[in-house]
Amino acid sequence: MFNNILICEGYAISGYEWDSSKVDPLKYYNANSYFLIDSAAYDWNYCLWGYPSLSSVSITNEDVWVEPDDFGETGWSGIFIAWETEGYNYLYCYIFINTYEIMYYSNDEIKSVIAHEFGHCWGLAHVYTNNLMNPSDFDRFSNYVYSPKDDDVDGVGSIY
Ligand SMILES: [Zn+2]
DSSP states (O other): OOTTOOOOOOOOBOSOBOOGGGOTTEEEEETTOOHHHHHHHHHHHHHTTTSSOEEEESSSSSSEEEEEEOOOSOSOSEEEEEEEEETTEEEEEEEEEETTTTTTOOHHHHHHHHHHHHHHHHTBOOOSSSSTTOSOHHHHHHTTOOSOOHHHHHHHHHHO
């Protein structure tokens, strides 16, 4: 009699994902050897118990390019671009972090921005709850969301 209970999940997925051969591990290039990028990746790996996982590489022709740079007053602190896709599979993507907009952010807050973009990289879309995939920096920071929450992890777990 309880078979028809609908479980409402908070996470939302974009519909895009990496082929399973790519996520064991998914390789990212840390363009300016910025330590908070590796720190955000570490947080995801810790929460995902090793699968899927992110691994930093030193050569540039990899799956995910992560670059902190001064893009000026754009209104965004981080942006995710699926550069190339094949159907609903990512082939190559960019994460840009705007050092101008994060100038006064704490390390935890910057890590939250980077981890949010890694969430898009996994195939997560935005949610408006207290999770990493909330697009508002203000909302995340005022709720101390600096790393993946259970709902974010569930979302990735539903994809891979
Ligand atoms: Zn976003």
